[in-house]
Amino acid sequence: MPKFGLTMEEGTIDEWLVEVGQKVAKGDILAEVSTDKITNSVTSPEDGYMRKYLVEEGETVPCGEVIALMTESAEEALTESSGISEAMPEHGSTAEAVQEPSPEARTQDSPVAGEVAITPRARKLAEEQNLLYSHIKGTGLLGAITVDDLKEHGKPRPDEAVQADVAVPSTASVPESVAASGTDYVRKLSTIEKKTARTMHDSMAGTAQTTIATEADMTQLVSVYRELKDRYAQEGVRLTYTACIIKAVAMALEDHPRIRTTLIGEEQVRISNRISIGVAVDLPDDSLIVPVIRDANLLDLRSIALKLRDLTERAKNNALQYEELGDASITVSNMGNMGVTYFTPVLNPPEGALLGVGAMREQIVVNQGHMTIAPVIYLSLTYDHRIINGGPAARFLEQVVDTLQHFPEI
DSSP: OOOOSTTOOEEEEEEEOSOTTOEEOTTOEEEEEEOSSOEEEEEOSSSEEEEEESSOTTOEEETTOOOEEEESSSSOOOOGGGSOGGGOOTTSOHHHHHSOOOHHHHHHHSOOTTOOOBOHHHHHHHHHHTEEOTTOOOOSGGGOBOHHHHHHHOEEOOGGGOOSEEEEOSOSSOOHHHHHHTOEEEEOOOHHHHHHHHHHHHHHHHSOEEEEEEEEEOHHHHHHHHHHHHHHHHTTOOOOHHHHHHHHHHHHHHHOGGGGEEEETTTEEEEOSSOOEEEOEEOTTSOEEOBEETTGGGSOHHHHHHHHHHHHHHHHTTOOOGGGBSOOSEEEEEOGGGTOOOOOOOOOTTOSEEEEEEEEEEEEEEETTEEEEEEEEEEEEEEETTTOOHHHHHHHHHHHHHHHHTOOOO
């Protein structure tokens, strides 16, 4: 089990992406591994053949524990040298874990009577495409049915055999075959989805959340943004309104340490010395992740724009590092580009505040008795009322708005 970050202690095998017996090259992705923060890919350290899984999909093991065995050739016998003996799983001896199964052991390792041997990926494909496979003679290791076997010989399941609820492995996108069949779609939550569900439930149950909202004329910010956007573009930097908001929040946090407060136990609070801002990123599979811009108050707008784009792109490509998540002073969630005006964000514990950004829309603004059309932005601040009172929250939000309305031309 790789260690993707200094603080990572264990990982969960979400999915094996190669078949037992399959030839792989150095750098090929072998499996997807998730933690409570992130999902990452396990790559092959050398050329060789995948010979045995020691950890099944859904199992969680400590970093450093052997999760699979590979050999240089498909015929090579599995021996102690095939794995790292001192890091063998605790559920069996080293010799038991690495020896090629005897005929008796193969019988024990095979499916129970009446159950067909099939690789995890082939089983997943059969469930997704609703295929029958019991008639197939597998060509994989120990006679297991492989994906290629299934693609060549699999038979569509008769309509009457389709269950009302089709259980499929964890994936955020509904397989086309299931969607087209008109059946209900049932799947397992991924590790990160389960973590998110627990976090959001604990957040609502364990904090005193309240939300305040405001709207603000952004005429000057739009003017500055348009000027800076063209200038930055010539330098290859993509400027967004989110970057401007992050800069304003970072500046305001310097003057409002109460917003950087988290509760420790029931009798202590901690005020973070660093100003690090999380950014909620909507992923292609409809899940959510919050990478963090560290020491945002020490960065200029150009650097924030570059960092924001880098984190967002790597988040969507599942390439974030473990240390780029968690320990933020506050999170910014921008749903304005989806047309949302107001919303009540849910805190991302242990953070004490989260700023929701709504759409910027042109509307009538009355200024000194005169009506004009101006771009107006909507902001909503959720905070933990146990440690942040309404006054400090309102003053912080007021300073964020003031900074946006008098944005420095940098």
